[in-house]
Amino acid sequence: MWDEIFQPNIFKVGKTYTYTNNDGVFILATMVRIECPECGEEFIGNKREAGLFLKGHTIYHQHIEELAEFYGGV
Numbered sequence: 001m002w003d004e005i006f007q008p009n010i011f012k013v014g015k016t017y018t019y020t021n022n023d024g025v026f027i028l029a030t031m032v033r034i035e036c037p038e039c040g041e042e043f044i045g046n047k048r049e050a051g052l053f054l055k056g057h058t059i060y061h062q063h064i065e066e067l068a069e070f071y072g073g074v
């Protein structure tokens with residue numbers, strides 16, 4: 001069922017691919033695997049997407065911390 005909604009990741013970490021998706025054309029993009037230092041969630045994709053993943057997590061964790069401070073926690 002999930003395969004109908006989310007295509008399985010065909011990219012292998014460390015390999016280089018030329019492909020296109022809704023974001024544009026990627027030429028010789030190396031697939032990387034990274035981990036959020038805050039929560040340990042992992043991501044596999046090109047470096048651009050990996051950067052967005054880290055940026056998104058940074059903003060998310062910062063937001064949660066600010067919420068916690070607002071409500072008197074941490």
Ligand SMILES: [Zn+2]
Pocket residue numbers: 036037038039040041057058061
């Ligand atoms: Zn995280």
